[in-house]
Amino acid sequence: MRRTVVVLGVGLLLGAGGLAWWLTAGAEPVTVDEIGDQVQTLPRGQLPVFAAKEKVAELYRFAVEHPDTLKWMPCMCGCGNLGHTSNRACYIKAESEGQITFTSHAAT
Numbered sequence: 001m002r003r004t005v006v007v008l009g010v011g012l013l014l015g016a017g018g019l020a021w022w023l024t025a026g027a028e029p030v031t032v033d034e035i036g037d038q039v040q041t042l043p044r045g046q047l048p049v050f051a052a053k054e055k056v057a058e059l060y061r062f063a064v065e066h067p068d069t070l071k072w073m074p075c076m077c078g079c080g081n082l083g084h085t086s087n088r089a090c091y092i093k094a095e096s097e098g099q100i101t102f103t104s105h106a107a108t
Helices: 001-024 054-065 067-071
Strands: 038-043 092-096 099-103
Touching: 054 067
Parallel strands: none
Antiparallel strands: 038 099, 092 099
């Protein structure tokens, strides 16, 4: 009985570690850009760590899934002088094939 409990415990720990690795596979660490915002590059389909709260995550998902909606909207926080050309730039810093670099500008 004791051996079964130990084996199950070790199995759960290994399974949890594997799940954590799978969820963050391809994720780059969070860094800070030249204007002080956090940035993180991830494979498409993943959201950055600074979008952990559900409402914030919904906004970041919207920015990814509806680029044409946010591209024409000006930003209201005055970040145009930082190079932001639209509201979408407050969420997404850059995109390439299969990857998105997110910025924390909208999350703060």
